[in-house]
Amino acid sequence: MNKPPQSITRDKLDLNERAIDHGHLNNEQTSTSPENLNEQDPGHQTMNKPPQCLIGDLVFPDFKYFYHYIVTVWPGDVVFPDFTNNRTFDYWTQLVKSFHEEVQFDGMWIDMNEISNFVAGSINSCPKNSIEDPPYVPDVAEGSLRFSTICATSQQNLSISYNVHNLYGLTETEATYTALKTVRNKRPFIISRSTYAGQGYYGGHWSGDNFATYHDMAMSIPEMLNFNMFGISMIGADICGFQLDTTEDLCQRWYQLGAFYPFSRSHNSVGLKPQDPASFSQDLIESTKTAYMIRYSLLPYLYTLFHKSHMMGETVARPLFFEFPKDKNTYSIDSQFLWGSSLMISPALAKGTTSIGAYFPSGVWYDWYTGGALHSNGSVVKLAAPANKINLHVRGGSIITLQDPDLTTTLSRKNKFSLVVSLDDNGTAEGDHFWDDGDTIDTHPMGKFNMIRFHSSKNIVTNNVMYAGYTDEPMLLRSIVVFGVLHKPTTVKFNGMAISQFTYDDNLHVLKAQGIAANLLKTFTLQWV
DSSP states (O other): OOOOOTTSOGGGSOTTOOOOOTTSSOSSEEOOOGGGOOTTOGGGTTOSSOOTTSSTTOOOSSGGGGGGGOEEETTEEEEOOOTTSHHHHHHHHHHHHHHHHHSOOSEEEEOSTTTOOSSSBOTTOOOOSTTTSOSSOOSOGGGOTTTTSBOTTOBOSSSBHHHHGGGHHHHHHHHHHHHHHHHHSSOOEEEESSOOTTHHHHOEEEOOSOBSSHHHHHHHHHHHHHHHHTTOOSEEOEETOSBSOOOHHHHHHHHHHHTTSSSOEEOOOTTSOOOSGGGSOHHHHHHHHHHHHHHHHTHHHHHHHHHHHHHHOOOSEEOHHHHOTTOGGGTTOOSOEEETTTEEEEOOOSTTOSEEEEEEOSEEEEETTTOOEEEESSEEEEEEOOTTOOEEEEETTEEEEEEOOOSSHHHHTTSOEEEEEEOOTTSOEEEEEEEOOSSSTTHHHHTOOEEEEEEEETTEEEEEEEEEOOOSSOOEEEEEEEEOOOSOOSOEEETTEEOSOEEEETTTTEEEEOOOOEETTSOOEEEEO
16 A cells, blocks of 8 residues: 555545545555565565464464465566454455555445456465366366466465455455445445455455457446346446447447446546546537536435445346336347336447337336337337437336436535336336435434425325435425326315426327425425415
């Protein structure tokens, strides 16, 4: 762990800015060659010799016993902490605390934790025995268990690496979770490249070093859905691709899709062309901004989905067959997905696409942009897919909570709310909304949260405040949009009082009630007649 650069200081990170940088606090503990490890090395202040807790319960009185544990990764020659040893948790917490005193970061991105290694085994090779070179070798890269990782006989507290190799990412994430929780006394945010069963309790995942190709963009969808089924709901791929120089047409489509990854981030390798939106045309900038303004407006809905994932094990991004298990046509669909049960995302995934064929399960679906209804018995529908748009549809029967988007999530959550009510064929809809301060640990068991349910039937929208334990921020409602109002209303009432600020689209059957000044934590009714 090197010292943070001078440009990253406490006064640079104000309350509206958040940054995660893996380059300064990595899972690898930086060292130089053994003979040069000393307390005077200013670049490697945190490990002048291997701490006792690093590798199992072994103690290294001098470096000759350290021979087979030195590997090479981005910082140079390193060793990896043994996270199966509880004492390493304390060591890791101290490192996090020390760095947090320099830069008050909020989360950590942990990388290379498969364990990944630029050499085979160690810089000093590996012992010769039947563990390192078993009589039967699985179909692994280069036919070697130590290819791009540590020696299979590397001793950890729980067992040798041969037996616990796949646990490294999970145990590091757990140690990082413990450290961040201790140091910040807030919710830890962790993204890890390597994961295992149980990862979703402690952190999220990004899919690693993909390529800037349409194939890899398309494959990111089933990968995202699989990890949600594994219980790891905070998941995303490197938008625009990590390896290879991306292209504008690919990047434009990928930003549109990536806006609907649960974990949304653009990232590429060193030495490649920049791929941030500002590096491309104004058209790409505008389409990306549009996609992310939609994402930011949907953050209350997304937050509620993560609450359900945390409390009940539900998926955030889910395949269509989760919601339509009796529809066999949904079983093989991996080019579309849902956020929760209510929002369907149908991206364009091929070069030069101007239209797509999207499958609509039985029911009524509403175009996100216009509110126009599409009634389906379960069929593929051809949709226009201009370069500056991703197709989104709201499922009939759902109520989604939105919030006015802003420049940052910190600012967005201070803005007013609105509801999108999408009536089903019976004229009914329902939804719910969970809210708390967004960072305090265990708000649910402490009762410091709000849970509101919404219902619509017989031309009335109502709320039911199930629990109101968080009142530090106002939850002000400014508008309600209702899709599927078949007859033009003559009067719209809010809490029994007629309102004048409403519009109705005769062609799209969309009612918009605006100018509402209400508190979501107080019972209300919207009625149209």
